[in-house]
Amino acid sequence: MFQMFVLFWLCWCRLISVFVALTDEIQSVSVIEGNSVLLFMDVTEIQDDDNILWKFGADHILIAKINRHRKIFSTYDGPDGRFRDRLKLDNQTGSLTITDITTQQAGHYQLQIIGAKWSSKTFSVSVYGHLPTPNITRDYSQNLSSSSSSSSSSQQNCSLVCSVVNVGHVTLSWYKGNSLLSSISVSDLSISLSLPLEVEYQDKNSYSCVINNPISNQTTHLDITQLCHTHPVALIVLITAAGSLLIVAAVVMCCICRKCRKTGLTITVTAVNTLEEERADSLKSQKPKSKADAVYQNVPKTR
Secondary structure (H helix, E strand, O other), X not given: OHHHHHHHHHHHHHHHXXXXXXHOOEEEEEEEOOOOEEEOOOOOOOOOOOXXXXXXXXXXXXXXXXXOOOOEEEEOOOOOOOOOOOEEEOOOOOOEEEOOOOHHHOEEEEEEEXXXXXXXXXXXXXXEOOOOOOEEEEOHHHHHHHHHOOOOOHHHEEEEEEEEEEXXXXXXXXXXXXXXXXXXXXOOOOEEEEEEEEEEOOOOOOEEEEEXXXXXXXXXXXXXXXXXXXXXXXXXXXXXXXXXXXXXXXXXXXHHHHHHHHHHHHHHHHHHHHHHHHHHHHHHHOOOOOHHHOOOOOOOOOO
16 A cells, blocks of 8 residues: 555656646747847757657647657748748757747747657747937927926926837936936837937036837937027027018018009109190190181282
8 A cells, every 4th residue: 555655656746747847947038120049958969769849829839840760850830921931940959040030920939848858948039129229309399388488497498309210118218327317118019209308508417318128229319519509499589580570571562662653653644644634725726717817918809
C-alpha cells in the first residue's frame, strides 16, 4: 500500500512539473516596425527525437515545425498569409526569426518542445512604429486671447505647442532641463497629439519636447529666441491697424474721385447749354428785315 502511494505521488509530481514547465515562462520582446526579431531557444542544438512546434496567437496557429528524425523543417504562412516570406527557422537550434515585422505579427508566440523532456516557452512580441520628430510651434491664438485680457502677466508669456501626427502607444512630454513639466500618453494607433506650454519671453532655461515608447525616443529642443519674439502681438496689431488705415484711405480717395467726375460733368453740360443759348440769340439777331423796311438804292427811274 505504501509503495503504491509513493508511486502515485511520484507520478503526480511528474505531471505537476510538466504542467509548470508548459506554462511558467513568458518573455516580453519589443521591436521597431520593419526590423527583424529573433525568438530563440535556450539550447545550442536540438535532439534527434525532439519535436519543435512554433504556434501563434490565442488560436495556437502552427507557423513552424521541426522534426529532425523525420527531416521535417517547415514554416507556414498562416491562414491569412501574414507570415508569408517572413519566417526563418534555424535547423540546428530551433530558433525562429521574423523578418520585416509589422503590427500584424505582434502577439504571443508559443514554443513547444516535445521529446525526452517536455517544455514550453511563450514570447510576447510588441511592435512599435518609427517615432517622428516633435514639432514645436508658436500658438498665436493663445497669445491673441491673452493680449486682450487685462492680466499683465499674460503679456509677458509666450504660448507654444508641441505636436506629433500618426503615432500610437507613445508618450509626449515637456521637460525643463531634466525635470518633467507635463505629459500625455496614447495607446491608440494613428492619432495626433499636442501638448501646450507657456514660457516667459526672457526665460533663459532650456526646454525640450520628447516623444517616446518603450524602446526609442525623439527629442526637439526649444529655441525661445527664435519662436518667442518680443511683443509679436503688438506687431500683429500694428500691421492690422495699418492695413485698416490703407483700406479707409482707398475708400475716401475713391469717393473723392467719383465726386470730382460728377462735378466736371456738370460744368461741361452747363457750358454746352450756355453756348447753345448764345448761338440761338445770335441767329435771332441776324433775321432779315421786312419788306416795309427795305431800302431800294441805285434803282433806275422809269420814264
